Amino acid sequence: MLGLKTLGKKLFGTVNDRKVKGYQKTVEAVNALEGQISALSDDALRGQTDKLRARIEAGESLDAVLPEAFATVREAARRTLGMRPFDVQIIGGAVLHGGNISEMKTGEGKTLVATMPVYLNALTGKGVHVVTVNDYLARRDADWMGKIYTFLGLTVGVIVPGIDDDARRAAYACDITYGTNNEYGFDYLRDNNKYQLEDMVQRGHHFAIVDEVDSILIDEARTPLIISGPAEDQTELYLAIDKIIPRLDESHYEVDEKQRSTTLTEEGNEAVEQLLLEDGILPEGQSLYDPASVSQVHHVNQALRAHKLFQRDKDYIVKAGKIILIDEFTGRMMEGRRLSEGLHQAIEAKEGVKIMPENVTLASITFQNYFRLYEKLAGMTGTALTEHEEFASIYGLDVIEVPTNQPVARVDDDDLVFRTGAEKFKAIVEAIEDGQSRGQPILVGTTSIEKSELLAAELRKHGIPHNVLNARYHEQEAEIIAEAGRPGAVTIATNMAGRGTDIQLGGNVEMEVQKRLAAEPEADPVALRKAIEDSHREAKEKALAAGGLWVIGTERHESRRIDNQLRGRSGRQGDPGRSTFYLSLQDDLMRIFGSERIDGMLQRLGLEEGEAIVHPWVNKAIEKAQGKVEARNFDIRKNLLKFDDVMNDQRKAIFGQRREIMDADDLAETVRDMRHDVIEALVATHIPKRAYADQWETETLEAEITAVTGLELPVRDWAAEEGVDDETILERILEAADSAAEEKEAAVDAQAGEGTMRQIEKGMLLQLLDRRWREHLVMLDHLRAVIGFRGYAQKDPLNEYKREAFELFQALLTGLRRDVTRELGRIRPLTPEEQAERQRMIEEYQAAMQAQAEAAAARAAAGLASEAQAVNQASGDGALLEAEVPLVAAEERDPARPETWGKVGRNEACPCGSGKKYKHCHGRVA
Template identity: 65%
Template sequence: MKTGEGKTLVATFPAYLNALTGKGVHVVTVNDYLAKRDAEWMSQVFGALGLTTGVIYPQQPEAEKNAAYRCDVTYATNNELGFDYLRDNMKSELSQMNQRGHNYAIVDEVDSILVDEARTPLIISGPAEDRSAMYMTIDKLIPEIQEDHFTLDEKTRNVNYTDEGNEFLEERLVSAGILPSDQSLYAPESTSIVHHVNQGLRAHKLFSKDKDYIVRDDEVVLIDEFTGRMMTGRRLSEGLHQAIEAKEGCKIMPENVTLASVTFQNYFRLYDKLGGMTGTALTEADEFAEIYGLGVVEVPTNRPVARVDEHDQVYRTATEKFDGVVKAIKEANAKGQPTLVGTTSIDKSEFLSQLLTTEGIPHNVLNARQHEQEAQIVADAGKLGAVTIATNMAGRGTDIKLGGNVEFKIMEAIAASPDDDTEVMRAQIEEAHKADEQAVKDAGGLYVLATERHESRRIDNQLRGRSGRQGDPGKSSFFLSLEDDLMRIFGSERLDKVLSSLGMKEGEAIVHPWVNKSLERAQAKVEGRNFDIRKQLLKFDDVMNDQRKVIFSQRREIMEAEDLSEIVSDMRSQVIDDLVDVHIPAKSYADQWDTEGLYAQTIAQLGIDVPVIEWANEEGVDDSDLRERLEDASQAHMTEKAAAFGPEVMRNIEKQILLQTIDAKWREHLLTLEHLRSVVGFRGYAQRDPLNEYKTESFQLFGSLLDGLRSDVTQKLSQIRPMSKEEQESMVAQAMEQQRQAKAAAAGPALPAPTADAKPGFDEADVATWGNPGRNDSCPCGSGSKFKHCHGRLT
């Protein structure tokens, strides 16, 4: 549905219908503001129909979040839903889990969420060791690197060092003491250093301040390339964020290790039913069908679109383009036509703002720095003569009404004069608004002026769609230059030759349908490349997703189970089988048995000291006899342990050890898969398919994870024991001593007791008996310390 046709309202129909099952419906939006706003607006509709409505937002109290997920209809952002899914699968009790299943989801701005943002997986991380000194040292080397030391590929956003660069780096790293003089940069031991150096170069050459991130309160905050909003709390992985912090001189936060991760594709494919809505999905119809099995239906507009979409104007240089932009804004502003100017980065929006200020044109700027005033700025964008500069208008969600937003005007008036009659005030404002709206329509409606083409045609269409809603008049045009990123990286060089051969004068623009076609081809190329990236990411994540489902379902089964003794017993039997198979190979002779090794492993793994060697030397004993005896001894050992703890405590211990071990093993497995993923691409040089190699090896690694899980759980359970009475008393005494020390530290150091050498008549409790010693004199208490360090010290 085109922008302004009422997607938010239409979503209430399928949401209500599917909520009647009682399994819950999730309505997904692109930002927290829209989630709260839509939940507030639509809760009136759902409430009237007898349904409850909840909203999920960041840093929400657990009790409130749990209640919101229990509602019939829950509004949330895609990030919060994905992270809550991961958090739920890290909990240790069912009662702590928030999400109650994945029944039905309606995704607003579905192309932005399921396509644009699906290139990057959601990751929950934990801190790793601090390596800030390494980042700072390497950051000092990067500015010394010359242009012939590296190659930059802006299409794939990659940087690589040349041979000259590697030699230069090796020399500088040795002199800086980072690389040992006898170690090559190509040695396996240098992998970590090479990784840091690569990330440092990427931070300097591929990430720009005020475009990809901003620095706020000594913190590097990422900017969402699709919506232009700050992504507080989101960090780049693999040390890249730390490299940017070093570059900007900010405090370097510790690196993170992955605790859990999921892609948006695999998260949203968990839902039994999935639907979405957007104004721009036709260009991605193939991807929706292939990845999600979703068809795309175009809903005709309520009234014919009256907006005039002009052909693109292409200038030779960026300076000429911005001169043309300012001239067009002045012309529209002179006749009172409201203008919405779209830019692709913060620095460009602020540069344009300076140009308009110089020309004396009043205007508003909307970017990541002003996101708190977003709704107000957008509401005013349709007023007569208004000029608004916006960075990435995709999914802003607030209607730009011609003549201004009447509801905002009424709210402002009520806030200014709360005692006046609200109904009278509303009638007056609505009457005045009609005149304002007509004046804007007569001036030509909202003029959308874009200063650059985006990589994706959909983002351009979303910006265009801000104008000409519900049959309103409007106009849109794109001002481009050959220096724009898209034109420079993906546009053909032929265009520059054509413009040169036309003998264009400075400040002139070429306007021709042929140029539009050329640009669309460039955008289609980029969209195709991005689709390939997403498909490749998904193929690799699908391998992990199958394993993730197994681990998460196992965790859930463990949490749901009342008694895990049978599972633990099966694990122990499997461990005993493995131990016997390793030390007493099948069809081997008794003199080939490693009974000493089996005895040592029985103590280490099963926590029992039994005469394995003597058993093995008995006449007629084979591997199955040993297996049986070990099982009986181990079972007796664990039964004795369960009796000592008590059945209920033992069941709880088994549950916690199982969950903790699964989580620890899964974290290790994720890290191993990350390393495997980073090197498996090189298998292509040996004519082997990297994806198949990844599948085979990750399957083997998962098998090792399950083996290690059995072994670790058995070992931990065999080694736990109840505390003796003496240990309990010692622990209580230790805790009391720590409390006493903490109180003493809070009260300050104790004063020394008076000695036999104290001044005659000295009474610690009576200051008058101390005399009048100087600060540096000996203390009258006789301690031998100076008065200022003893009874005369300041407390």
């Protein structure tokens, strides 16, 4: 008997099937235009862009012009790239245009799919951002798909590290911009630290398509982008505390691998306190529980995490004397990414590399909040369905699974579960030997560098040739993956399985052509391509006959998506393929989720060494465990987002305020309002409403007014007058402050030029706002670190955080008003004496620059003369072109007059007294 749910699916299809069916009309409309569009000349096809733009400007919706725009791109792709998008790719493009996630299997051509919605949305002139996971893909896709856009008259830019602001501004000004999530996020933060609107590089957030959307919006969502500045150097403290951890034993701490946390036991606290006292890190008589010990406790906890949770070659690698983190989801190195709160420094101390100073946060944002800035957001990936709930609740994105162009012919085996890791690896090596002997290409997925290198060592012992792809060989990623489809090829990949580059059976023709042309530039490209295509055709037949690509997983990841990404490398475009996962009870996932119970059961069942348990029920049990981990991670991210949303609202307010300040020509009214607010608050504090005159704190008020405005006003005398109330005193102070500000403005403008005071106000407002915001971020970080303890008092930490963060934000605004009033109150025009001194310093500086230029010219001439002398001597001509430069004794040289120095050796100390070598100082070639 079929269940009602199963019966409903059979009769009406799944929800996804019905959604896909709804896009069929769009496909038919695009196909109906194909004959008409393909008949156009190149110029007429290019002219479609202007026609469609005009229709949109006239008020027509993007949905109305979609069929024509998609048909135009399809024809342009055929003419420029020789690629005609399939009907399922049209569906994928329509899904993206609707602001959804298009889940398409590997090899279905997601890169080409994006061109249709990108082109359509770029016609608005507001700019479209295409987000990739790495710089290689950003460059590759901008160059590859850019041929379609430029053919149709659109401009394409690419954002990569190392380019300056002018190049970035030009790239963002293009109709279509390619770049990585990090570059977009950091540009947004940098823009909101600029002091002029024209210095900003981004021009808004209209529409973004995120490639590998699950990787960027989920895997990396927990890590905020941070722009930071250096803090106090505490290298000695890190090194001293690092020596303590190896002296602890297992009774001193507890490690929770599920929560990725470590805690000291009561016994451990006592042991650490004793060791800190012995090593002189804690002052004599001070306890670990004292408030003054908070820094030492924090560093001990971070050192403990560094030693017990972070593993070399799994969580990070040591390269060129630096700790480089490894992305747990993709296995890629995260250059430039550092762990915060001293954890990175603790790992540096553990590994004995140079400890870089800690940083303080200047600006930060999570990817979750950055990508929610876009008016419309879409994404594409091969694996998103398992996280559809998270995409819907956080980003408002629906996941639609687009059918494949050809039916999937891959065979997915049940998991093989062994008792020990050694048995598992032995079985894997035997399977690889078997597959390679039949000429079957094999892709082996591991979860860490350490395990990939362990397996590689085993394969070397058995004489099996192979390629290893992990963070150590990141640069060769595309090349290694392109070769992974050759008959008998064995490729070991760490959690990345070639994202962005197709594994084509027989090998990747395009990559091979580029490689050979680079090696043989004089070769005929057409003949070379034909020869390579012929050899690859033969190789593909061999690989197909052997069963296609065999994906072997060496253990299950805690996320089903990562396993599906690995599995999805096989069986592209209807090719045959196979996937098998080999597990052991010693694997992290199995060990954390109750392997002891399973191990006892297997022993009772009499499982022999080397035997594996294989059953669909095992698969289901493992998937349930993975589902639990995914649900827990989702809850963590959701909770983090709730806290970050509080900061995000404040961030938007501050960044919006900055933009208004930069956009304004005249801030005099804003500054006056701030001044009035500060004075009104001071008067209200010291002369409260309905208070008797003898309760007024007029002496304190007078001192405060002087400190804030720089004015010495007789507040006490005013208060002593008959019939004077708080409002009269307030009016007099405001009048005096406004009058002084007007006089100051007139004097400054008269001395430095009209509008100078307006520029000073703008610059000062931005600087003080930034300073206050940076201090506020530090306060919020500290608040967030301790707010969880409110739970012990039966209070909701999130509500407490919201309340206190709001109070801190109010304090920020109050402090800003006071800072602006005080700093502007201190500004005054220069006296005639100060002006004369300033002019003298400018003239001295200019004279010094002139003397330096003349000395450089003389040195250059002397250098030419000595060259000529050397040439004459080499040719046997004894006559000198110039007189030899004389040697002068050190005591006869005048440091201020280079002409008295005579000949100075290149490695001698410079006679000017700078302490530098002559070649690095006055002897430096100009």
